[in-house]
Each structure stands twice: as structure tokens, then as C-alpha cells.
Amino acid sequence: MPITRSQLRASVFTTTAKATSPSSKEITSKYFSSKTNVNETKQPNKSSLNETVTRKTTRKHIIIETEESSANINLSGALSSERSVDKLEKRLEKEPSKPPVGWEGVYNTIKEYRKNIVAPVDTMGCERLADEPSDDITLQTSRFQTLVSLMLSSQTKDHVTAAAIQNLRQKLPGGLNLDNVLQAEEKFLDDCISKVGFHRRKATYLKQTAKICKEEYNSDIPNTVEGLMKLPGVGPKMAYLCMQVAWKQNEGIGVDVHVHRITNRLGWCKTGKAGPEATRQSLESWLPRSLWQEINPMLVGFGQTICSPQYPKCSKCPVNNMCPSVTYNR
Structure with a gap:
């Protein structure tokens, strides 16, 4: 069964907290990236009442590394993602999502292509x-x-x-x-x-x-x-x-960075900023349940061989004439 919003929050914010807490030094160096630059200028005579101190501080967002993300997520980004998931849930509750036009042709073409391409x-x-x-x-x-x-x-x-x-x-x-x-x-x-x-x-x-x-x-x-x-x-x-x-139980779609990226590139989802969890909910609202298990390895392999994060091989892509995100002139 689909996870709730509270469980999503837990997966974003508290995954690392379940482990035994490392030393504070390790937390600073491995779990967080925080930088403060301080420039100070003082008059030579410290006792002077006219002593002037100019302090300039620049603070970057604290960044939390999570196991389920392919990239670092800052706190404001995580909150924005959660709000996007909330909006998507409410919209799907009011009106069922309609399948993207022509998705079956694209899906079947990629599936047929993957039969002859061995990916990691x-x-x-x-x-x-x-x-x-x-x-x-x-x-x-x-x-x-x-x-x-x-x-x-x-x-x-x-x-x-x-x-x-x-x-x-x-x-x-x-x-x-x-x-x-x-x-x-x-x-x-x-x-x-x-x-x-x-x-x-x-x-x-x-x-x-x-x-x-x-x-x-x-x-x-x-x-x-x-x-x-x-x-x-x-x-x-x-x-x-x-x-x-x-357990051989089809409870939901496993959405990783490949599935998230490719389904958004194909225009099947519009959840690029909302994150993989929003993509899962969007896909499950219209994709037939019989395809929930096979879509992950199919698209992961497609992402490993053709639709890579950077420099996708659009010229070799079997659906380049149907993809709205193709990166070369047709």
C-alpha cells in the first residue's frame, strides 16, 4: 500500500538518525556541508573608543545527504518537495490522473528495444x-x-x-x-x-x-x-x-533516479522538482498495475545505456521521434 505523507517526511529527514550517532567531527565532515566566511578589520588601537569592527558573514544552506536521493537535498528543497507531494495527493484525490497521450506506444517501443540491449x-x-x-x-x-x-x-x-x-x-x-x-x-x-x-x-x-x-x-x-x-x-x-x-508482492513502483528522470523527460510526469516519491504517486495513478514491477528494471537499463543523466544518446534512442525532451534537431 502507498506510504503516507508522514512516512515520506521520515524517509527524507530521519533516515540517518536511525543509525548509531557518529562523532560530531564525522557529522560535520560527512553528513553536513556548512560554510561560514568571516572577514574582520579592526583599528590598530584596540582600546580606542572609536574602534570599528566590520564583519561580513556568508552562510550556505546546511545540506543533508539521504540514502534515497542521487543528489544532496537542502532543507528548503526538501520542504518544497514535500509541499509538491501534498499538492499532487490532493489533486489526485479530486480527479483521477489521465494517462499521457501516446504513452503505450513509447512504453512498448522502449520495452522491445530493451530485449536486445543488456544493461548492468x-x-x-x-x-x-x-x-x-x-x-x-x-x-x-x-x-x-x-x-x-x-x-x-x-x-x-x-x-x-x-x-x-x-x-x-x-x-x-x-x-x-x-x-x-x-x-x-x-x-x-x-x-x-x-x-x-x-x-x-x-x-x-x-x-x-x-x-x-x-x-x-x-x-x-x-x-x-x-x-x-x-x-x-x-x-x-x-x-x-x-x-x-x-515477497513476490506488487505493492507499488520502485522509483529511483533513472525512473524519475526518464518519465519526466518523456512527459509522463511533471514531478521533476517534487522528487521520486511524487513521481511514484503520479505513475501509480494511471499506469496499469501489471506494469508496476517491470517498469523499474526496464527504465533503469534504458537510463544506463541510452537516456543517461548527462549527454543522453538521443540520436540512438528508439523513441527520439516521440520524446519532447530530445536534445538534437530532428
Whole structure:
């Protein structure tokens, strides 16, 4: 089921607060970017009553890094995004969103194109990294591996995530499962995943998540979007993808930066400034539910190979004659 506005606020503002608080020095250097420039000029005689002090201060916005965003979001930007989501929700409540004109033709063309193009997500995507259940791998372990893959994938390229999962699988005594993560030292986990983005924070999240799953979910992972999003470092995209892959339940669309970017470029959504959560709500208001699961890997791979963030390969794009954002003269 779709998450509420309060849960969205929590995913934007409190994701990092769920982890064990690092030192104040680390917070300053890694979590925040704040700069104050001070220029002072004083008269040589400090005792003079006419002493003049000129102080010029320039303060930049404090920037918070979040696991679910591909870029840094400042506080005012986050509030603006939340307001945009609120407006979108109210509008969708009053009148159902109409599907964009011609979307099916564009969708089917991209889908057909992707059948012949192998992208990193097709072989190394986080939904493909867990071991299949077998005599040696329980269903619970397979689901836990899927969750770990998703947690490590944030702001990390697929091949780096795949290598980190392989490191954990090979270096953890007994392999990658919940109990072995619990028993391992956090520094050891950090060494295994050192190439992924925000690896120190994610090592902390892994330990905390394993403990929560052990104590509150009988050594399994949560089986609801709400439960998954209560885990440290897990946002909406991860929760919906985890439900689809680990629990085989289609609760919503997993919208990452690729899906967010491409659907706005195609004119399917007008949520560029509002963010991925607004894009998810917009898409779910008109896209058939049967397509909710396949749209993520389809568009992620399309973004990895053709519709990249910078310098998209419009001349090679199969829908360049239907895309309103094409960057070359037709």
C-alpha cells in the first residue's frame, strides 16, 4: 500500500538518525556541508573608543545527504518537495490522473528495444544478487540477501554493489546470512563493502537491521512496506522493490533516479522538482498495475545505456521521434 505523507517526511529527514550517532567531527565532515566566511578589520588601537569592527558573514544552506536521493537535498528543497507531494495527493484525490497521450506506444517501443540491449541492471541489479533458495539457502536467508543488496545499492553502481555482495558471501564465515552479519564486527563488514557509497554508515545499518530482524521478525525481514521503511537506511524505493522481489508482492513502483528522470523527460510526469516519491504517486495513478514491477528494471537499463543523466544518446534512442525532451534537431 502507498506510504503516507508522514512516512515520506521520515524517509527524507530521519533516515540517518536511525543509525548509531557518529562523532560530531564525522557529522560535520560527512553528513553536513556548512560554510561560514568571516572577514574582520579592526583599528590598530584596540582600546580606542572609536574602534570599528566590520564583519561580513556568508552562510550556505546546511545540506543533508539521504540514502534515497542521487543528489544532496537542502532543507528548503526538501520542504518544497514535500509541499509538491501534498499538492499532487490532493489533486489526485479530486480527479483521477489521465494517462499521457501516446504513452503505450513509447512504453512498448522502449520495452522491445530493451530485449536486445543488456544493461548492468540485467545481470548485476540488486534484485538479482540473492542466492536462490536451496537445501543450503533458506527462504529467510534469500530474502535477507535481497534486502542487503538493496541497502548497499543506494548511490552505488550495480557492478560495485555486486562485488560487495560477493565479498560478504565469500568473507563472512558461513556466508551471507542474518546470524553471520550479527556476529561479525562492524569494521569487518565495512571492509567488505568499502567500495559502495556511504559504506561506513551502511555497515552500521546492516548490524542494526540484522538485530531488528532477529528480535522483531523471527530472523526474517518485514513483509510490509511500512515495516521495511522502519529499518535504518531503507526508503520507499527499496521497500517497494523488496516487496516485489523478496515477497513476490506488487505493492507499488520502485522509483529511483533513472525512473524519475526518464518519465519526466518523456512527459509522463511533471514531478521533476517534487522528487521520486511524487513521481511514484503520479505513475501509480494511471499506469496499469501489471506494469508496476517491470517498469523499474526496464527504465533503469534504458537510463544506463541510452537516456543517461548527462549527454543522453538521443540520436540512438528508439523513441527520439516521440520524446519532447530530445536534445538534437530532428
